[in-house]
Amino acid sequence: MRREHPARRAAWFGAAGAVVGLCGLALTGAVDVLAAGDIPWGWASSFAGLVVAAAAVLGASPLGRRRSGAAVVAAAYVGLLTGVLLLGCLVAVLVVGRLPRAHERDVVLPALLGAALAAALFAGLLPTTGKTVAALGRTRRGRPEGVVRNFAERSSRGAGEDDLLDLADSLRRTMGMRAAEIWRVEGTALRRVASSPNRGALAFEISAIQRDVLSQSDIAGPSWLELWVPELAAGRSTTEVRSVAAAHFGELLGVVVVEKQQGEPFTVGEDQALVDLGHRLGAVLGNLELDSALRRTLGDLQRANEALQASRGRLVATADAERRRIERNLHDGAQQHLVAMAISIGLIRSQITEGPEIADELLEQLGDQLRATIDEVRELAHGIYPPALTHGGLVEALRSVIGRSPQQIDLHATAVRRYPAATEAAVYFCCLEALQNASKHAAGAAVSIALTGSDGRLEFCVSDDGPGYDPDTVAHGHGLENMSDRVGALGGEIAWQSAPGQGVTVQGWVPVTVVDEETP
Template sequence: MSAETVPSARRAALPARRQRLLLLAAALGLASVGALVALAVRALSDTGPGATEAVLAVVALVPALLAAADGPRVRRSAGPVLTAAAALGAVGATVLIALGVVLLVLGRLPADEERRLVLPVALGTAAASAAAVPLVRRTTRAAARALLGVRRSPDEVLRAFGDRATSGAPVEELLDQLATSLRRTLSLDVVEVWTGDGTRLERTLRLPDDGRSVPPLEAPELALLARAGVAGEAWLRLWIPHLLDGRQDDQLRLTPALHAGSVLGLVVAGRSAQAARLGEAEERVLADVGRRLGVVLRNRVLDSALRTTLEDLRDANTDLRRSRARLVSAADAERRRIERDLHDGAQQHLVALAVTLGLAKDLVTEDPAAAVELLEEAAADARATVQQVRDLAHGIYPPLLVEAGLAQALPAAAARARQPVTVHASVGRYAAGVEEAVYFCCLEALQNAAKHAPAAPVTLRVWEEQGELCFEVRDEGPGFDAATVRPGSGFENMADRLGAIGGRVTWTSALGEGTCVSGRVRPALQAA
């Protein structure tokens, strides 16, 4: 008998005579067990009579004194005293069993040196026995809660769900724990959880799993759910009857998980027709679950979008670093090319011109005709040098682009190409950076066409479309298989140029159909 198994009202109703008998029995039991423990300890150890017997006698006298007394307070104390007496009797019995095990293990009475250990063994066994019951109870309860194997109140379920949601647990694990908790707490036979993006819902899990695939809920059905609140089988039968397939006789309740008017999830709870009816208490719990689940699912959507944005930013940052490295490398290569062209071209012409003029100076008095011939040769060399410097300047930054823009600079560049180029560029003026990027991308595309399709006609178009400046360089050459050929450094240079001003470039090609390089840049800023 214990205070946990006997309700207080029932204990109060026990007759006084029966209470006294129980208390006397407890006193006799404690005295008997105490006497046995004292005799066993004294027989096996070197302790003499004294404090042990005195303590046990006092403990045994408590229920005896209560049995002899009377009054309401005494009756109220009878239950706790009986519980304590039962616990002490169990501890004493455990000590006796432990001492018996010691004798069995030794196979004899303890020797002189071993007798000193008997009392500590008895005390340790008593302490362990007294702590065992609450320890086992708490450990069992903690393990059961960890495994969601105990029934908790609805408030505990919702509080635990909110704690796990804020701890960043995976959505799948969170929903599984929620469904398991609801099933045990509300004594449900079936729990289903549906999730989606606000335009479509799919069944994420079902406890227990039936292995069936069910059709998703589409936008028209979600519009109905958004106005449903907690609905039952009658509502389902009227508006979404296919959710009742295979369970027309069961009790069902569903609650949508809403956020800002969007249905992000759905919880379906069911019991068999023979079970207790689902009432208002269960519906309130489901409504709270729907509200909290809507917030959790919305937060997870935002978290997912944030992670995607961060990944995109990391990729863009990586591309930007690579693009900058390529631009620096291209600028270094361009400077080396200019230096080489100046050294091997214009500088050599100027040296030869200086030598020719020196010779003409020496011959002007001795052989005027020869001097005139040398001067004419020097003039031709000077004209060739000027043309070479002009060509070099066009390669660095064409003056015509600065003065007249793309409409005139591109036809001039096409006139210097190796193959026939048709130009359509009826566009106005734009910011210098935009014109420069488009011009040099078209120049790079013309050079690629001259390299890979030297005899093929080329069409170059520049136009405006929906606020963007667009260009296209299309040749009628042999083309190539775009699936097996990777873009070269020329395409990367074009992508870097346009990417620096927010544009993009693409290329398409197929065997026998030529190659097309196209690009767009926004905004197409008008030059001041």
């Protein structure tokens, strides 16, 4: 996206205001001094409107923005002309010897003579004035190193297409070249990103050898280019050409190519200026690469931080929901059984002496309630953290799940050992979530679990041959988010693939450290 250039547009509007003001001053002075009649305000307003409109159009166009300096020079010319015209009026007054009165019309002839003298004086001063204004405007940004320095200052805020065009145009003008081009290395290609005059975009593949040779040569002529990089020498047989590498710490980042008219050889001073230019430009492009990499890294960190915050929020919400589930299950299940058992114990105590037979029956019911309570508490504890995972490890815990599942599930474990509890729990619950999704959406389908241990990571894969789904039309549920949060908290990754008629595959991995020998 191109960046706006308010300063360059302001230069055009400032120049337009100066031109309108100076012309108005000259017109008012001439009319007052010569007493030539009323000021033609209608014509003056039309002229001012045309000048401002032209400034708006030129300030909005890319070419006009690149030529904003010409607006300042033009305003200086108008200022000089205004002074000369007022000088002519003063000469006319001096000729007459006094200010003319309204009824005196014969002063027009001296005024015309003064205007003619002023025009002749302006014509004589024009070339000298132009050179003087250009010399005054030629600050350090007008020299080749100044052009690159100015480009570096603007690039610190992000270089755009106009900045590169300005750089090429400034190089051509300040060094008096026929043409100037800037090429940048983009991946394995060398692309022309700016040229003056404009020659459009062009790119070609550059080999590693060409890149090394270019980076090691400060400046090269046509024969060298024809030998090593003929793509850069193409179409330049009728010009004098030089190429200079823009490298940073030995890495080629760009190339500057300049041309002169045939028969105008490059001087030693011009070659040295080009070499210095290449060094400075290489440093600037290197800083741009570092800035771009830093911005990308900061963007990645920001996105990772946002994802981490969202993951933490989901984990907190999931933990709160799990606590509420456990509390509800204890209240509605085990707690109710325990209350019933307490009531039964009171009834038994009252019936022991009055009716032993009734007491025996109540004791039998109490035993049933006690066994039901034990089963419910065991099932509840299994949902929180299965004992088989603690004592037998990941493989044994999954075998226990397979033994209770009505589906056909195959388990394949390769080099799986004992790992930290958090690692085993994350992989176990991810596999359990995938199995529950398969049971819910692919009932009767064959399911397989694959566990693979390697140096530094534990990989898992749960797949089924069910109906599958279209990821573009079906949104992922909270279960997949929980799985991603579990492995993400350990520094791992998870992904799932599916298509209509091709089942679902959930794959993931977590970094691991072995804490025990391999589980049989």
